[in-house]
Amino acid sequence: SAVISQKPSRDICQRGTSLTIQCQVDSQVTMMFWYRQQPGQSLTLIATANQGSEATYESGFVIDKFPISRPNLTFSTLTVSNMSPEDSSIYLCSVERGGAKDTQYFGPGTRLTVL
Amino acid sequence: GENVEQHPSTLSVQEGDSAVIKCTYSDSASNYFPWYKQELGKGPQLIIDIRSNVGEKKDQRIAVTLNKTAKHFSLHITETQPEDSAVYFCAASPKGGGFKTIFGAGTRLFVKA
DSSP: OOOEEEEOSEEEEOTTOOEEEEEEESSOOSEEEEEEEOTTOOOEEEEEEETTSOOEEOTTOOTTTSOEEEEETTEEEEEEOSOOGGGOEEEEEEEEESTTSOEEEEOOOEEEEEO | OOOEEEEOSEEEEETTSOEEEEEEEOOTTOOEEEEEEEOTTSOOEEEEEEETTOSEEEETTEEEEEETTTTEEEEEEOSOOGGGOEEEEEEEBSSSSSTTOEEOOOEEEEEEO
């Protein structure tokens, strides 16, 4: 498995501000993923972050709104920029690991409320 | 692209009974099917997975079955306990990688003591 930590665990922010979420993994991984989970909903992939390259964003998500950094093989950040109440969600970091490199493990999530 | 449908959205069972959650997928290229359990305030936790070269897999009280012809797979929990109460997500991956894993909408399971 993988031990994944996220900071902060939760935050309440004012609209128009930005929040950076950190994700730390206990060992090196090639691919890291950022998901959004709106209240009572399923998981939606925001972007895939590989170390040393630009993140790949899914349809509906743009770099200006959700800039991602991946400075090394154990760490990544997701910034939620110029926040509005619609950004209130759980943001989850995930890594891929396993013999077939297809098993995904999730962090505990960051619960964001935008007022 | 892949589409995963999950039923039921809510399931309530008596402690000790069995619970079954069903998922269907659309992309015949999908070959990896994990199940996650998400407790309140926590991230999803992988509980069991199955690959397309296997029809059934069991781990203690949890089992998963896969029917590739019909493109559906199911999670079976036997002898349910109150601590099984959580949201369960199925997922399908179109290749041997987490990239583009598609998740079902989730099933909220209540186990009544």
